[in-house]
Amino acid sequence: MWIGVVSLFPEMFEAITRHGVTGRAVEKRRIALEFWNPRDYAADRHRTVDDRPYGGGPGMLMKVETLRAAIHAARERAEQATGQRPKVIYLSPQGRRLDQAGVKELASGPPLVVVAGRYEGIDERVVEADIDEEWSIGDYVLSGGELPAMVLIDAAARLIPGVLGHQDSAVEDSFNDGLLDCPHYTRPEEIDERCVPEVLLSGNHGAIRRWRLKQSLGRTWLRRPDLLEGRMLSKEQRQLLAEFIEEHAL
Numbered sequence: 001m002w003i004g005v006v007s008l009f010p011e012m013f014e015a016i017t018r019h020g021v022t023g024r025a026v027e028k029r030r031i032a033l034e035f036w037n038p039r040d041y042a043a044d045r046h047r048t049v050d051d052r053p054y055g056g057g058p059g060m061l062m063k064v065e066t067l068r069a070a071i072h073a074a075r076e077r078a079e080q081a082t083g084q085r086p087k088v089i090y091l092s093p094q095g096r097r098l099d100q101a102g103v104k105e106l107a108s109g110p111p112l113v114v115v116a117g118r119y120e121g122i123d124e125r126v127v128e129a130d131i132d133e134e135w136s137i138g139d140y141v142l143s144g145g146e147l148p149a150m151v152l153i154d155a156a157a158r159l160i161p162g163v164l165g166h167q168d169s170a171v172e173d174s175f176n177d178g179l180l181d182c183p184h185y186t187r188p189e190e191i192d193e194r195c196v197p198e199v200l201l202s203g204n205h206g207a208i209r210r211w212r213l214k215q216s217l218g219r220t221w222l223r224r225p226d227l228l229e230g231r232m233l234s235k236e237q238r239q240l241l242a243e244f245i246e247e248h249a250l
């Protein structure tokens with residue numbers, strides 16, 4: 001998958017290009033990441049990339065001319081590199097809330113140009129003229145769109161074939177069925193007199209599978225009931241959740 005990034009701080013993206021699953025995916029060329037920095041399109045001596053808001057008030061906006069030049073250059077390159085028109089995404093508090101369904105949509109679509117805001121944001125006319133979709137990773141005040149862009153790229157990269165090793169993709173499937181994780185345990189067998197649930201030491205793989213499924217369903221019911229809404233549960237899942245709820249009520 002080809003992803004272009006427009007950001008004033010491209011070096012921040014080393015967090016995903018040089019480490020872990022995404023770092024290997026870049027190395028193996030499963031994903032291609034290219035960067036455009038609006039500062040490189042600044043014509044003035046101070047290489048200005050911000051500008052004052054009409055109507056006054058505190059804060060600055062990203063300068064239109066340099067931002068648009070970077071977006072257009074990234075879009076050109078996308079078409080040249082992939083033969084497809086890219087989808088231009090602006091990470092913004094005003095955007096559609098990103099969830100796994102949205103990630104799947106973006107990962108299965110055309111190449112992406114991802115624009116990260118700084119200062120107070122960007123001119124609305126640039127949103128109208130150059131941005132196809134606005135997406136948000138959540139409701140908190142951030143200093144820039146780079147971390148949201150890395151969240152989106154990380155999540156999308158994991159869905160690209162060949163990015164996750166076989167082992168990881170098995171793990172991914174467990175994540176991906178939309179339930180919260182069951183509790184995890186590893187060595188030592190006892191921590192501060194707290195032990196590992198017997199079933200996990202039993203070697204009874206059927207019982208272990210059922211226990212993990214029951215715990216995932218139960219924890220999702222307790223902590224994120226919204227994830228269960230509108231979800232079809234199998235007969236076994238309904239049975240296990242009912243048992244969990246009964247035991248929880250005791």
Ligand SMILES: CC(C)(C)c1cccc(C(=O)NCC2(NC(=O)c3cccc4nocc34)CCCC2)c1
Nearest residue numbers: 091092093117121136137139140141142143144148
């Ligand atoms: C959500 C709420 C708290 C109500 C709020 C209201 C108004 C402004 C801000 C705010 O954070 N503005 C600053 C910027 N924020 C983001 O880019 C950003 C923030 C959060 C999730 C995101 N997902 O993608 C990009 C995101 C915008 C320009 C530079 C950084 C936040």
